[in-house]
Amino acid sequence: MAEQQDEFQADALSVSERLAAEALIVDVDGYEGPLDLLLTMARTQKVDLRKVSVLGLAEQYLGFVEKARHLRIELAADYLVMAAWLAFLKSRLLLPPDPADEGPSGEDLAAHLAFQLERLQAMRDAAARLMARDQLGRDFFVRGIPENVARTRRVSYSATLMDLMQAYARLRTRDEFRPFVLDRDAVMTMEEALDRLRGLIGHAGDWTDLVSYLPAGWEIDPARRRSATAANFAATLQLAKEGDLEIRQGDTFAPIQIRKKIHG
């Protein structure tokens, strides 16, 4: 987009319009996104939303983005996405339709944007009319002394859907932190390792690498290998403490070796 053309456009705007456009930029945090901003701009055209000029609107919006760039105001990504789309729409509206082109026509896209703006405005109006209605607890009121008089007592347990969902959410989040169901088959307890080692060390008279005591298959999966190694190591410490086993390690990080202690 040529800078010069942009300047020219800015000049073409009246002073008040320019002030309004600048106010829009400074106030951009006050808008709920590009559609909201476009709706505000469309209203400055001071016509029925049905008759809004989408081309004019696209130009106004692109001018706005350009001006924000000049003022070094960072616009959120969705404003820039909308700008890109409007630039595309503008070219579609200005260029003669290419018969080879398959996509929707510029008119269709413009009509949909106009529809979106009109619909958003309609929902805002509807929301305003809804909130302007007489409201319970403000304009009209329920019975102040509901008579729950009778004495036949029956206990009924209540729970709301929120309670139910929150309970489930609580359980599921806890699951994420402690997935015990799935973990179980990747975990070897010290007791299990102790039982296994007690049976195995009798057969090995000589120094043997601790790693070779891992159960078959457990050395492949990292989670299982980690768990089994830790359990086996703890078990060897226990057996050494009981006096059934000797442990040695040649150097830092060297393999840990164990052998059955010869009694007597």
Added chain:
Amino acid sequence: MADEEQTPAQEDSLFEAPPMGEQERMVEAILFASAEPVSVAELAARMPHGSDPAEALVHLRKRYEGRGVRVMKVGDAWAIRTAPDLGFLMHKETVETRKLSRAAIETLAIIAYHQPATRAEIEDIRGVSVSRGTIDQLLELEWIRFGRRRMTPGRPVTFVVTQAFLDHFGLESARDLPGLKELRAAGLLDNRPPPGAGLAGAEDEDEDLDEADGQPELFEE
């Protein structure tokens, strides 16, 4: 009470239903005693066998026209509420309600007018994502609840408004939402897919039709 002869026929009761004047008194007493709207079915369950609470309600409603309290229809239930023009007398009773954000109010309106509405549809109309907590707040107020899942890919949940919503805004049904007819006539409640979205839209609309059927209490003609 000259209604004696109008007493509806009983299929299986040994006893005659009470005269309509008495039934009207009963409905009056039950509605006065309850802060919550009471459904016709519950009225019937509590009144003597063979009673016709629906007819009694017609009489009762007429009786309270122009009075300080009035008989109001809320969905398929009924309640007595003070006349809105007397709200100024009630400052003592006014409960300070949490101020709803503009996002929450618009989301509520979109759900009410488009129901059942998915989160994606709300976001499409507002042009921004629905912030965390907005839906939560409306659920907590019990103004919206989960409706049927939409039979589209992802089977998104939908939201619909509740009886408490109708009660709060003094609406007999969601059909009575202000301006609903005009909005519909103007096509502003159509679920119009953006051009170029392909044929997927056609099937969606069929599903919408089914959904609407599933909620006769809200949008039937």
Added chain:
Amino acid sequence: MADEEQTPAQEDSLFEAPPMGEQERMVEAILFASAEPVSVAELAARMPHGSDPAEALVHLRKRYEGRGVRVMKVGDAWAIRTAPDLGFLMHKETVETRKLSRAAIETLAIIAYHQPATRAEIEDIRGVSVSRGTIDQLLELEWIRFGRRRMTPGRPVTFVVTQAFLDHFGLESARDLPGLKELRAAGLLDNRPPPGAGLAGAEDEDEDLDEADGQPELFEE
């Protein structure tokens, strides 16, 4: 809704008191909405200047003679109460509601999301054993019932939720319960990723949930 022409509220005596018919309406609305009986002095304080609540009360009391409710003097204050002969209608109102225990609500949630669920599965998810009383309570409430036995060793019984459950929670089917992703979107779940989840995003977790259910009829795509 608002009746413009009825705009009342004249505090200063420059204006005449409202007509007696209006005063009667006001007393009616105040007595209806007040949480406690209201004295004549308080009525006078709340009504427009120059009103005569004592006289309005006489009219109102007469109007309610023989109706389903009546205007009664309680000490030196006034209240609207059910006619004594209709007290029998108030029986249903007596249910005392209590909150479900956390164990019960969690068990119910698991059954609702994972049905049919066995006791062992419930215990697996909750991480603690499920007491017999909890299951009994849910059965008694008719929110769960026995499903088919599982064709696994021991042939354990399963539990499923009932129509009464769906009615109570305002659901059209168990399928309409929101999934993990939707719970999270509604702010009911922490958005923290599980430790060590690495690249597995929220989508994956949802799929895990669906798969874990093993319930094509509930969570099918």
